[in-house]
Amino acid sequence: MFHPLRVSDVERLTDDSVAVTFAVPPELRETFRHVPGQHLALRRHGVGGEEIRRTYSICSPAAPEGEAPVLRVGIRLVDGGEFSTYALKELAVGDTVEVMEPMGRFLLAPRPGRFAAIVGGSGITPVLSMASTLLAREPQARFCLIRSDRTAASTMFLDEVADLKDRFPDRFQLVTVLSREEQQSGLPSGRLDQERLAGLLPALLPVGEVDGWFLCGPLGLVVGAERALRGLGVDRGRIHQEIFHVDDGSAPAVRAAAVPAHATLTATLDGRSGTWPVQEGESLLETVLRSRSDAPYACKGGVCGTCRAFLVTGEVRMDRNYALESEETDAGYVLACQSHAVTPEVELDFDR
Structure with a gap:
C-alpha cells in the first residue's frame, strides 16, 4: 500500500x-x-x-x-x-x-560477528544503513566496506562513511577503489573485477571468518565479486546480493515459453483471489494488473523483488531474476513481472 x-x-x-x-x-x-x-x-x-x-x-x-x-x-x-x-x-x-512500506530481503539484522560488503556506485546506499546500524547496536561486530566509484567527486555519502570510520576506528575498515582517477594513497585505480578481488580480499581480511558478505551495485561487479568469493571457498549461504542495475547486453533474457492456449491465472492478493485469462506475450504481473491495480511491483525488470509471489500450482518460466536468492526459487517463489505461464493453469499467492 x-x-x-x-x-x-x-x-x-x-x-x-x-x-x-x-x-x-x-x-x-x-x-x-x-x-x-x-x-x-x-x-x-x-x-x-x-x-x-x-x-x-x-x-x-x-x-x-x-x-x-x-x-x-x-x-x-x-x-x-x-x-x-x-x-x-x-x-x-x-x-x-x-x-x-519498506520491503526487500537484502538484510543484515544487528548481531555479533564479522561482516563485509563489496559495493559499486549507488550500491553503497543499503550497505550504509547496514553498517551504521550494526556498529552502533552491536559492540561485538566488525564491518569491512570495500567500495568502488568512478571518481572522488562522484562518490555518494562520503561524509557518512567518514563518520563511521571516526566513530568506530577499531571495528570499521574502509577500502576505496576509484576506477577513473588515481588516489594519493591507497589502492591503484581500476575496476574491481573477479581477478582483482580474488587477489585483494585475502590481503584485507580473513575471508573464511566473515559471517556474511553483502554485494551491491551493477551486475558486472556483483557477479565478479560472487565468483571471486566462491573461488576463495566462501559458502554460497554467506553471500547476499542486490543488483542496482543491469548493464546493457551483459545478461540476455531467457526466451519465454509460448503461453498455452486458454491459459488462466489464479492469484491471491491481500486475502482476495481471482482468476483471469492470460493474454499472449504478457507477464503474469500484467495479467493481474488488468484487474487488480493494487498488485505489488516497482521496477518490472526482475531487479527489485517487489512482485515476488509463491507459485502454488502450475509451471512458469522467468525471463530474468536478479532479486531472488536460490533458496527462494527452490522454495517456490517467482518474480511475477518476469514470469510467463508454461502450463494451462497457474496459481500465484502474493501474500505468502
Whole structure:
C-alpha cells in the first residue's frame, strides 16, 4: 500500500545524486520501521497521467524500538530515468510523494560477528544503513566496506562513511577503489573485477571468518565479486546480493515459453483471489494488473523483488531474476513481472 509522505529534506550528494528524507507521521511509524538493507517503492504520475514507480534503498540507520524511524533514500540520476530526473531537478522540501512500506530481503539484522560488503556506485546506499546500524547496536561486530566509484567527486555519502570510520576506528575498515582517477594513497585505480578481488580480499581480511558478505551495485561487479568469493571457498549461504542495475547486453533474457492456449491465472492478493485469462506475450504481473491495480511491483525488470509471489500450482518460466536468492526459487517463489505461464493453469499467492 502506498502512503503520501511529505519531503522534509533534499540533500545534494554529488552532481548526479541526492538524498531525500521523508517525514513519517506518528500513525505510520510502525509501518515504516525498516530493517537495514530494505528499500522503498516511490510512485508519482507523469505529465500524461502515466504511473511511474521506482525503488530506492534506505540509507539511514534503523531506529531503535520506541524511537521514530528516519526515512532517507539515496537517488542517483539515470540516463533517461523519469523519476531520478524529477528527484534531482524538481523535488523540493514540502512536496508529497507516494511511498510504499519498506520491503526487500537484502538484510543484515544487528548481531555479533564479522561482516563485509563489496559495493559499486549507488550500491553503497543499503550497505550504509547496514553498517551504521550494526556498529552502533552491536559492540561485538566488525564491518569491512570495500567500495568502488568512478571518481572522488562522484562518490555518494562520503561524509557518512567518514563518520563511521571516526566513530568506530577499531571495528570499521574502509577500502576505496576509484576506477577513473588515481588516489594519493591507497589502492591503484581500476575496476574491481573477479581477478582483482580474488587477489585483494585475502590481503584485507580473513575471508573464511566473515559471517556474511553483502554485494551491491551493477551486475558486472556483483557477479565478479560472487565468483571471486566462491573461488576463495566462501559458502554460497554467506553471500547476499542486490543488483542496482543491469548493464546493457551483459545478461540476455531467457526466451519465454509460448503461453498455452486458454491459459488462466489464479492469484491471491491481500486475502482476495481471482482468476483471469492470460493474454499472449504478457507477464503474469500484467495479467493481474488488468484487474487488480493494487498488485505489488516497482521496477518490472526482475531487479527489485517487489512482485515476488509463491507459485502454488502450475509451471512458469522467468525471463530474468536478479532479486531472488536460490533458496527462494527452490522454495517456490517467482518474480511475477518476469514470469510467463508454461502450463494451462497457474496459481500465484502474493501474500505468502
